[in-house]
Amino acid sequence: MKLQGIFPPITTPFDYSGNILKAKVQHNVEKWNRTALSGYVVCGSTGESVYLTSEEKILLWELVAQYADSSKLLLAGTGVESVRETVTLTNRAAEIGYKAAMVRTPHYYKNVLNKPESQLLYFRSVADQAKIPIMIYNWPQATGVDIAPEAVAQLSEHPNIIAIKESSGNIEKVMQMIRECKPGFQVLVGSAPTIWPSFSVGAVGAVLAFANAAPYATITVWEAYRTRDFEAAADWQARIARAAQLVTTKYGIPGLKYAMDLNGYYGGPPRLPLTPICPKAQREIEQAFDGLNG
């Protein structure tokens, strides 16, 4: 299975009481369907998956499966702390038609879970029991746990572990994984401000929160890279840099949702304790997204 190109980890539309808005899921997915996005990651970090019940995750997987164009690859964010629940969710997503599962590093008991042997055990246990292939998901800025390239290389030998989404932004690590993993293992990145250099060293795709709001710009970097138009790739990379920072590290999901609202998608409010951004942040985002279409 090829995981190439740009995938948004889609946001979850809520109303102001915090309930899921099914119609807005449809609206967003149908609008993204008209782009060259490669597929959708449903219930990732950007989807506020840590704020969703299992029932809500399943609902979202079903809704997106219903509205997604058949050309789009469907990935489910299924990772939770326990092996057992991660397997249950993964196989539920498989039944709904998802092609692969994105599973983040477990991290609560850090003194144990920062050890490579615990990380190997977790991912192998999940992959052994999963009915669809696994993409490892590493985002140390959120989890406080980092999986080393050496461990990823070992996991790349597992027949049911096919990819990693590396969101640390650490390009040395990306390069080392590409060098040391089994041929065919796919390294995707998760940090919009560095996709161009990441592609240039061999990353085959990206899962980008930013692509929720401005898919064309990210696809343009990808297409420029693929057609060896390196000037254009660098240029578009520079154009998205500030906007991407604002809706990820600086203002996070609330900022991203505001940018979606600007660009014709439904962003809406996040669930508490996240809150909508203030007017000053709105102005910053408006400026940064000027010229970046939805």
Next chain:
Amino acid sequence: MKLQGIFPPITTPFDYSGNILKAKVQHNVEKWNRTALSGYVVCGSTGESVYLTSEEKILLWELVAQYADSSKLLLAGTGVESVRETVTLTNRAAEIGYKAAMVRTPHYYKNVLNKPESQLLYFRSVADQAKIPIMIYNWPQATGVDIAPEAVAQLSEHPNIIAIKESSGNIEKVMQMIRECKPGFQVLVGSAPTIWPSFSVGAVGAVLAFANAAPYATITVWEAYRTRDFEAAADWQARIARAAQLVTTKYGIPGLKYAMDLNGYYGGPPRLPLTPICPKAQREIEQAFDGLNG
């Protein structure tokens, strides 16, 4: 409500398939009932709450409520990332008869949740809607988020926030909270190796994983402190130091469960990705617990 003395955050008994063993809950609780423990925290970090479904948490709350001696204060670990689910769980625990809820700091979106304003919002939102009082739970070693004494002081003004369990082991922080919080706000600590100095600066109790396996030793420190027998307090503190380190920072829950098995409680296996400890670790724990009764 007085939260004084020693509370174990009780472990969850599983069989080797990872299923909850109700009979072992009964066994453990009835054995702890015979000690001077002040009460039980059910579904805290030590209870592997991050590996439990909501249904399992409710089951455990019901079981412990059924078997606990009426003199024991019942506290429920109800904190999850979202305000809405934390409130739902807290109020379910209240219905079952729990007297207070221990709510850990939310932490996944760290760039947002490390800000005091987000922490204040979360705890105030939960406390406003909770039918029982809230004890803040701060364990930065697991969450990667730390709540500052100044924020705790502000939260201590809320009529439904009555206590904090501070597990960082940072005694300067404990002292500052005691000085700056509203009179009557109760500071408990969560680190067995430092309970004696914590009591000496004003902590009124402790929630100790270690107390699952060796309740008498921890109660002895507490009683020695209360009767101003400072030599005995220091002496018992020294006696538990190594054992406490082994079953918390060094080997974590799997080590603690082994120590429980040694001392006549049911420890059993943890859920994956945690695994039982190796024979070498078992020998270390056996040595360290020699002379420490269950």
Next chain:
Amino acid sequence: MKLQGIFPPITTPFDYSGNILKAKVQHNVEKWNRTALSGYVVCGSTGESVYLTSEEKILLWELVAQYADSSKLLLAGTGVESVRETVTLTNRAAEIGYKAAMVRTPHYYKNVLNKPESQLLYFRSVADQAKIPIMIYNWPQATGVDIAPEAVAQLSEHPNIIAIKESSGNIEKVMQMIRECKPGFQVLVGSAPTIWPSFSVGAVGAVLAFANAAPYATITVWEAYRTRDFEAAADWQARIARAAQLVTTKYGIPGLKYAMDLNGYYGGPPRLPLTPICPKAQREIEQAFDGLNG
């Protein structure tokens, strides 16, 4: 050699051009001579030793040796990154009459120097060649390197390593060192906000920046502890807490120097890039030191 009680790591008096003011060294030392301070640490972190040339350090050692009352124990801060220069400085201090040398953990090449074997090598090499005993100095907040209790325990076996100044504020670590080091090895602490609990678990003294400006208050905590007047110890600890935070973690040396000026010592300006504090910080410090005599 007994390193008991309170030692200020004395500040270095500069004029506004950054030159050392010899007369102010005399003024400060003669004023401290009239207190029950146990001695002086000259050219420690608080003395801005990282901003001093070797010649300036030697000058300061000579000046303080000249003015110090004979009852005061003289300690020299001699630690720099290399073994060879640390030994040279230590033996120069010995010639001038210093009784022991305080040597901080080397830390620039952190990937090497965070390893216990490198730390053991450094301190043993220094101690082997030093003509006076060594006090290890650990301040991870500045150095980014932390020496573990197990390494300190090994170093305590060296006949020429007699003490540690542990400035992390981590009381569990202090307790573990006291338990595991060779009997007679002396543990001092370096964090004024936690001296009372540190004494209560066995620390025999403290090296306190705060004592430059308010020696009596810190001596009072020490004397109260020694005479088992624990209420008084806790009370005075609480009285100094805020002032101590302001002149250490919050405003650092510039804040401390301002507090010295308030209390009849010469503080004066620090060397660049440190700068005098702003008026708002001055007001905070004035308030916090109200009632704390020089």
Next chain:
Amino acid sequence: MKLQGIFPPITTPFDYSGNILKAKVQHNVEKWNRTALSGYVVCGSTGESVYLTSEEKILLWELVAQYADSSKLLLAGTGVESVRETVTLTNRAAEIGYKAAMVRTPHYYKNVLNKPESQLLYFRSVADQAKIPIMIYNWPQATGVDIAPEAVAQLSEHPNIIAIKESSGNIEKVMQMIRECKPGFQVLVGSAPTIWPSFSVGAVGAVLAFANAAPYATITVWEAYRTRDFEAAADWQARIARAAQLVTTKYGIPGLKYAMDLNGYYGGPPRLPLTPICPKAQREIEQAFDGLNG
């Protein structure tokens, strides 16, 4: 002044007593003279500058100035903690003929020096008084202090601050500095495993410890990049990756010196507390440098 291409921060040759070997300085410099290295950085971190006295630094600057080919640009590592001593050293290097000074971020008093305003003050104060241009040097892995792109952008406006050596390996930061700094401000990087992607996003050169031992390989990456032979750049980048990791993050200066010995340079022993590497590490380095000429 153009700071383009590859600069080794040259190691300092010591004998086994820790004394500087002048003849080996000559040997190394004359051998490097025959390469296309752009120049030399003398007394940087790799030169063990933290283990050198001021007199030794001056000696090394003089020796290298004497032996360096006139085509090589000479840069002096002059940064120490205080503004006054950094200025003194910088202007001494200027007298000897050095064209620019590399000045690392001061870092000992981290609570102050992590603030942008302190960093701006330091570099502006140094640059105002320096007789040669300043290159900022940022290596957070050693210093524990990180200078933000926004601060670098502000410093780039200073007429006497012309470049930064960014050694964090963080490519997003490199990209942001290139976007936000004044046109003409030069961004160099300091991490051999990521030079190719760094060049691809606009870095104009690199200061590489690794280039001490294997200058040709690093120059090849640079030349391939300049001639738009991106395949060759990526290929050579991959070939040096493991060797570069070994002699920087894994074994540091002792590993690098061993690699120099392998390749016909004089590496020799480091100063204590650094020590020569063990035979096992020697074997690793021999393997990794196989095929990489001096």
